[in-house]
Amino acid sequence: MNPTYLIDGILLCVAGTVAAAVLPLFGGGRGLRRLTLSLLAVATGIGASVGIAAFIEGMPLGAAPAIFGFRIAFDALSASFFILLNAVACVVSLYSIAYVDGQADAYGVRRLDALTALFILGMQGVLLATTPFSFLLSWETMSMSSFFLVMADKKPESIRAGLFYLIMTHLGAGAILAGFMLLSGGAAFASFGQMALTAQSAPHAIVLLAFALTFFGFGSKAGLWPFHLWLPEAHPQAPSHISALMSGVMLKMALYGFLRLLLSVFPPIPSAWTLPVIALGLLSAVFGALYAIIERDFKRLLAYSSIENLGLMFTMLGAAAFARANALPALANAALAAVVLHAIAHAVFKSGLFMGAGAIVHELHTRDLESMGGLAKRMPKFSGAMLVLALGAVAMPPFSAFMSEWLFLQNVVEAIRLSAPFVQGVLIVILSGVAFVGGLAIFAMVKMFGIAFLALPRSERASQAEEPAAGLSWPVYAMAALTFLVGLLAPALLRAFGFMRETDGGRLLAGGGALAPSSVALLFAAIGTGVVLARKVFSDARRERSYHSWDCGQPMTEKMEYTATAFSAPMRFFFRLMLHARKNVTAIPIVATNPWIARRESRLEVRPLWMEALYAPVARAVLYASTQARRLHNGIIQFYIALILVALIATLAIAL
Amino acid sequence: MNPVILTLIQTAVVLALSPFALGCVRLFKARLQGRRGASPFQPYFAFATLLRKEMVISEGVSWVFRLTPYVVLASSLFLALVLPLVVRGGALGSLGDIFVTAGALAVGAIFLVFGGLDTGSAFGGMGSSREMTIASLLEPTIILVFATLALATGSTGLDGIVSAGLSVGSAPFLALTIAALALVALAENARYPADNPATHLELTMVHEAMILEYSGPYLAMLEYASTIKLSAFVLLIANLVFPATLVGTASSPAAVILAVGATLLKLVLGMGALALLESMISKMRFYRMQEYLTGAFFLALSGLALALIQHAV
Numbered sequence: 001m002n003p004t005y006l007i008d009g010i011l012l013c014v015a016g017t018v019a020a021a022v023l024p025l026f027g028g029g030r031g032l033r034r035l036t037l038s039l040l041a042v043a044t045g046i047g048a049s050v051g052i053a054a055f056i057e058g059m060p061l062g063a064a065p066a067i068f069g070f071r072i073a074f075d076a077l078s079a080s081f082f083i084l085l086n087a088v089a090c091v092v093s094l095y096s097i098a099y100v101d102g103q104a105d106a107y108g109v110r111r112l113d114a115l116t117a118l119f120i121l122g123m124q125g126v127l128l129a130t131t132p133f134s135f136l137l138s139w140e141t142m143s144m145s146s147f148f149l150v151m152a153d154k155k156p157e158s159i160r161a162g163l164f165y166l167i168m169t170h171l172g173a174g175a176i177l178a179g180f181m182l183l184s185g186g187a188a189f190a191s192f193g194q195m196a197l198t199a200q201s202a203p204h205a206i207v208l209l210a211f212a213l214t215f216f217g218f219g220s221k222a223g224l225w226p227f228h229l230w231l232p233e234a235h236p237q238a239p240s241h242i243s244a245l246m247s248g249v250m251l252k253m254a255l256y257g258f259l260r261l262l263l264s265v266f267p268p269i270p271s272a273w274t275l276p277v278i279a280l281g282l283l284s285a286v287f288g289a290l291y292a293i294i295e296r297d298f299k300r301l302l303a304y305s306s307i308e309n310l311g312l313m314f315t316m317l318g319a320a321a322f323a324r325a326n327a328l329p330a331l332a333n334a335a336l337a338a339v340v341l342h343a344i345a346h347a348v349f350k351s352g353l354f355m356g357a358g359a360i361v362h363e364l365h366t367r368d369l370e371s372m373g374g375l376a377k378r379m380p381k382f383s384g385a386m387l388v389l390a391l392g393a394v395a396m397p398p399f400s401a402f403m404s405e406w407l408f409l410q411n412v413v414e415a416i417r418l419s420a421p422f423v424q425g426v427l428i429v430i431l432s433g434v435a436f437v438g439g440l441a442i443f444a445m446v447k448m449f450g451i452a453f454l455a456l457p458r459s460e461r462a463s464q465a466e467e468p469a470a471g472l473s474w475p476v477y478a479m480a481a482l483t484f485l486v487g488l489l490a491p492a493l494l495r496a497f498g499f500m501r502e503t504d505g506g507r508l509l510a511g512g513g514a515l516a517p518s519s520v521a522l523l524f525a526a527i528g529t530g531v532v533l534a535r536k537v538f539s540d541a542r543r544e545r546s547y548h549s550w551d552c553g554q555p556m557t558e559k560m561e562y563t564a565t566a567f568s569a570p571m572r573f574f575f576r577l578m579l580h581a582r583k584n585v586t587a588i589p590i591v592a593t594n595p596w597i598a599r600r601e602s603r604l605e606v607r608p609l610w611m612e613a614l615y616a617p618v619a620r621a622v623l624y625a626s627t628q629a630r631r632l633h634n635g636i637i638q639f640y641i642a643l644i645l646v647a648l649i650a651t652l653a654i655a656l
Numbered sequence: 657m658n659p660v661i662l663t664l665i666q667t668a669v670v671l672a673l674s675p676f677a678l679g680c681v682r683l684f685k686a687r688l689q690g691r692r693g694a695s696p697f698q699p700y701f702a703f704a705t706l707l708r709k710e711m712v713i714s715e716g717v718s719w720v721f722r723l724t725p726y727v728v729l730a731s732s733l734f735l736a737l738v739l740p741l742v743v744r745g746g747a748l749g750s751l752g753d754i755f756v757t758a759g760a761l762a763v764g765a766i767f768l769v770f771g772g773l774d775t776g777s778a779f780g781g782m783g784s785s786r787e788m789t790i791a792s793l794l795e796p797t798i799i800l801v802f803a804t805l806a807l808a809t810g811s812t813g814l815d816g817i818v819s820a821g822l823s824v825g826s827a828p829f830l831a832l833t834i835a836a837l838a839l840v841a842l843a844e845n846a847r848y849p850a851d852n853p854a855t856h857l858e859l860t861m862v863h864e865a866m867i868l869e870y871s872g873p874y875l876a877m878l879e880y881a882s883t884i885k886l887s888a889f890v891l892l893i894a895n896l897v898f899p900a901t902l903v904g905t906a907s908s909p910a911a912v913i914l915a916v917g918a919t920l921l922k923l924v925l926g927m928g929a930l931a932l933l934e935s936m937i938s939k940m941r942f943y944r945m946q947e948y949l950t951g952a953f954f955l956a957l958s959g960l961a962l963a964l965i966q967h968a969v
Contacts (some may be wrong), residue, residue: 072822179773376718376774382720391766397759406755410812413803415812417967424964431803432796432957439795442786446766450784456716515753525749527737531877535726539873544711549777550868562773562781570789574946585693 006057009050010072012364013086014124016043021117028110033097036113041091047086053494054079076498077263077340081256084344088248089120092405096241098471101222102362106151107239108393111603115152119145119245126253132180133188135257136173138618143169146250149242149397157449161233168230170645176217183265190193207266209271214261221254222271222310225284226610231293235319236367239357243299247306248351252343255313259339262321267542271325277318278426282433284311287578289440292570293447294581294606296369296564297355300464301448302350305393308441309346312337312434316408319430323415331415334510338408340487344493347398349392352479356386359468360452369448369564374457379464379467383453385480390449392483394442398521399487403412405493409434410510440571447567447607456558488517564609567606571635580607659905663737663746668737669916670676674887675699675880678921681761684716684931692901699883714775717793725870732884733796734944740818741891742919744902754802757814763845764881765791771878772866779858783865786942790843790850793930801837804829805896809965814892821899822949829966830969832904832959839952841889847930849940849948860939867871878881890926891919898922902936 020040023032054074066407074082100109122145147169151162153571184190185198199207199541220609235243287308294302320335329394359382360375361367376383392399397406411429414429457463469471491508507516549556572581582605587598632643679696686693714721735741738752765787772784806812807818808827824830843850846863855861861868867878895902899921903915941950 126709197959242912243807256846374716374718374776377716380719383720386719391763394762394766395759396754396763396766402755402759406753409803411798411813412804416803417807418966421964428957428960429705432800435796435799438799439792442766442795443792446769446788450770450773454718454720454770454774455781484713512813513753514750515756519751520756523734523738523748524730528726531726531730535873535877539707539876543709544713545870547712547716549714549716549775551777556777558776560778561776562778562785567788568779570785570942570945572791573943574793590872 006054006074007405009046009053010128011304013043013047013050014121015122015489016038016040017117017124019043021114023119024110024114028599030101033100033109033113036117036504037093038096040117040210041090041119044086044090044093047124048083048090051083051086052078057059067220072128077256077259080497081252081343082124082127082339083132084252084347085120085123085249088347089123089245089277092241092244092248092355093120093477094349095244095358095472095475098469099241099355099362100239100360102472105120105240112149112152112239113629115145116242116245117147119149119242119250123249123253127256130191131189132177132184132529136177136180139173139176139253140256142250142253143173146238146242146246146522150238152242153237155237158237161237162229162641165230165234168227170215172220172227174217175213175220179210179217180211180222182206183261185592192260192264196267197306199256199265207269208273209264211269214258216264218254218258218315219256219280221252222314223284223307224280224289224311225307226312226614228284228288228307229608229610229615232295232300232303232593235303235306236297240299240354240361243358244351244359245301247303247354248347249628251310252347253305254308255317255339258314259317259336262317269325270320271322274318274322274325275426275501278315278430280616281311281313281315282284282430282437285315286311286433286436289437289444290571290575290579291606292444293440293568294604295444296371298360298367298369298448298452299331299354300367301369301444302353302357302409303440304345306350308437308444309342312405312437313342313346315434316342316404316540319412319427320503322423322426326419328415328419328423331411333499334407334411336405336627337494337497340413340497341486341490341494342401342404345392345483345529347481348482349389350401352476352483354480355472356382358391358474359472362472363465363468364459366459366461369451370458371459371565372462373455373459373558374453374462375454377459377467378462378465382467382473382476385473385476386479387449387452389476390488392480392487394445398487398517398524399483400490403487403517405434405438406515407490407508407510409438410513410515414510414513434443435572443568447564451562451564451567456556458558458561458563484521490517493533498655553642563600578610581605582607657744657903657907657909659747659749660688661863662743662903662905664926665912666746667733667736668839669742670884670887670891673920673923674883675703675779677927678883680924681886681927681931681934684928685934688935690698694846694940704875705747706871706879707873709872709873714776714777714869716776720767720770721774721869722874724767724774725874725881727767728764728771729877729881730821731767731885732881732888732941735888736761736884737761738814739888739892740815740895740902742890742902742915744815744819745905746815750813751878752814754806754812754814754817755799758798759823760801761798762791762795762873764823764885768863768866768878771870773867775869777869779861779865779868783862783868786862787866790949793946794840794843797836797840797949797952797956799959800953801833801840803961804833804884804960805954807960807966808967813962816858817964818895818899818902819904822896824897827963827966829959829962832955832962835892836952836956837893839948841949842948843952845886846857847886848934849937850945852939862942887923890930891922894922894926927964940968 020036023036122138122142129135147166182196183199223231227466236248285308286302292304297315316335316339320332323331394403395401405598412431416424507514584603585602589598591597679699683693684695714867718791730810738748769784772780805817809817902916903911
């Protein structure tokens with residue numbers, strides 16, 4: 001009933017991660033580095049296997065020793081996120097062996113490896129935690145180590161991004177702490193189960209306040225609009241394997257935290273509270289996708305795409321809570337299943353894309369899409385894997401993200417049939433919002449792949465690029481294969497997670513509809529084979545010759561190609577009211593007599609709208625307050641002592 | 657009749673008739689514009705010629721350029737195999753889920769865009785950028801139209817939707833939804849007012865610009881794919897208006913032959929309507945497409961609202 005090997009496995013996994021965090025202290029030699037990262041890979045590999053074994057053996061694990069409020073316990077939710085975390089971390093740590101070797105001059109290698117292990121340890125702790133204290137301890141370990149990782153290359157822009165991240169993550173952590181304390185009645189070591197009991201008898205206003213605080217805390221960590229500004233600064237600035245972990249996994253920890261509270265702590269929440277969750281989720285998805293469309297930095301584009309995907313997940317989550325409050329159990333269940341499936345799908349394709357971006361940046365020494373191009377010809381195998389990941393990212397059948405969106409949208413359509421007019425309205429907004437975001441996401445990912453990998457090389461380095469080294473490319477292949485496999489196995493996964501019945505067979509079910517991922521994949525494969533055969537039968541494949549593209553009589557160069565900026569121009573125009581992007585063209589005449597013969601420079605500016613409207617006033621207010629407070633610093637020691645006394649009395653008065 | 661045989665018949669009929677349909681729309685347009693026009697069988701000769709020609713491949717293109725014709729043709733073939741175009745209850749009907757169909761359409765569009773970008777020519781890039789804009793902004797309308805139909809019929813597969821036999825008379829919302837679907841079809845198939853299928857002027861090209869560098873068999877595959885898609889959309893719309901013209905698994909061979917005849921009639925009439933429309937309106941400026949796309953979206957939304965009201969009553 002309670003196989004002890006599972007607990008041993010978890011302990012082994014955590015101990016291995018701790019050892020990997022400590023090992024770099026003993027030296028930075030190449031051999032020791034390999035040992036450290038291999039140990040990390042083995043430890044996380046064990047973690048992922050234990051998670052899978054836990055599903056096979058059946059939960060729960062039963063009584064286990066409690067260390068510092070870490071009572072090792074699993075349920076379907078934490079076990080599925082535990083698998084997600086450890087599987088991605090395993091591949092990423094193997095990737096980082098080759099990746100960090102190539103970047104050793106830019107980073108302090110020993111610190112980087114130790115912090116990576118600590119970062120993974122923090123995330124493991126978040127999933128194992130059962131009390132506010134242990135949760136927040138792990139949460140802070142995760143946040144602080146990732147803060148240092150963002151600044152790993154010590155460039156001024158990295159430090160700026162890191163500090164911004166530090167402020168935002170601590171505002172969030174503070175809100176989460178406050179929310180936890182409100183829910184548990186101040187007991188830091190209460191278990192989530194006890195918190196649920198306290199919360200049930202707590203006054204309505206307190207629960208609402210805790211809900212708002214934790215939503216802000218987890219939402220800002222997940223990069224929800226309008227608290228998303230730090231994310232596209234911090235994620236791309238980190239080394240690429242850390243970006244993969246941050247976007248692929250760390251954001252999911254925020255999702256997990258909020259899911260955990262909703263499922264095991266909060267009393268059933270009223271329908272009206274879920275509307276802000278849905279609204280912010282949809283807005284994040286729309287703005288994330290729009291900014292991804294106009295972005296020309298490879299890794300920032302991926303970071304914006306993460307905002308979009310987390311937005312979708314919070315929409316699904318909000319919809320699940322909304323459905324529960326409105327007595328639509330089928331939708332509530334399916335939306336939760338879709339959240340977990342989408343989290344897994346996103347973890348796989350986004351970490352794959354970030355690792356791929358790392359390999360390309362390693363090769364080309366730039367993140368700018370406008371300096372890439374032609375890579376599909378130079379690295380055919382690698383670009384194939386990236387194409388699969390990009391198609392997975394835009395939720396094309398039969399890849400994994402399609403299955404989660406299918407499950408969600410099918411159930412929304414089904415629920416619209418059954419519900420009252422107001423509920424129908426909300427569901428229609430969700431349906432059209434998700435479909436709208438789906439279209440925008442296609443644009444962003446097609447732009448990314450098309451500009452980076454197709455057409456003529458746009459720079460000297462791009463024209464000399466070669467297939468990345470095996471150590472950098474096979475983790476990307478593995479993620480591409482997983483994107484496909486997770487989609488294929490989606491029904492089995494959901495059944496294991498307890499979201500579907502035993503009798504569903506290999507199909508996803510939703511109201512009137514059913515979808516078997518394997519038959520869709522088979523049909524696509526069969527049609528593809530048919531087309532290839534038809535081409536062989538009806539025409540002779542060998543008759544072809546090579547010639548330059550139609551160039552209007554003017555030799556064609558890479559300067560004439562469509563750029564990333566030009567490609568997204570129609571979208572910038574159509575959404576100009578939302579984006580506030582402005583193109584400035586300056587012309588410097590070359591011939592004084594003819595103004596038309598001029599050097600033209602075009603510069604695209606995107607006004608940081610949210611920065612100006614939301615962050616700048618707050619920053620000004622804080623600065624003003626601190627300037628006023630500085631007047632107290634008058635240099636008279638007696639005055640300072642008096643202040644200390646006042647503070648002491650005030651504290652005592654409040655505390656007693 | 658056996659569903660497998662029905663599906664085979666449907667695929668054969670759609671594949672065989674779609675070049676004729678394209679020939680029809682060209683002929684009707686020519687007649688409406690006072691020209692004599694070529695025979696409606698001209699596209700068959702054009703395809704046969706292209707298949708025999710040598711291909712010229714741009715220097716510097718990658719494997720994506722070569723993969724594109726296969727994927728695009730496969731995406732169209734999916735429509736011919738799965739959607740209820742000539743028969744309902746076909747063997748693959750259960751895979752004609754609304755979201756899978758929307759996905760298959762999107763995959764075709766995505767690869768066309770890749771093919772256009774890969775040549776490195778500014779024409780290809782321009783066409784790709786425009787096509788991607790239209791395709792991505794059409795997505796919500798497609799989903800909304802399909803969702804409305806799914807809601808009204810309780811089936812999420814297009815096969816079930818058409819088999820439910822809704823008619824405009826009993827379900828007035830269908831008029832709005834079908835109108836929205838027609839707008840989607842025009843934009844998806846690069847017809848007026850979104851694109852000019854006959855142009856070779858750079859400023860107005862969308863679809864043509866993307867396939868500019870393709871020649872020989874590849875060009876034939878891409879052109880054939882777009883004729884299949886056009887026929888599939890016309891037949892789908894016609895079947896939503898006249899669901900009774902489809903045959904199911906319980907029908908006799910004579911009924912199947914009748915249905916094939918009806919398909920021919922639907923194609924000719926549909927292409928006539930398209931030719932008439934294209935002769936009456938002009939192409940929209942590309943930077944005004946947002947009005948068209950928003951209009952289509954709100955048309956679909958009003959269809960959905962009306963369907964819900966009717967459902968509630």
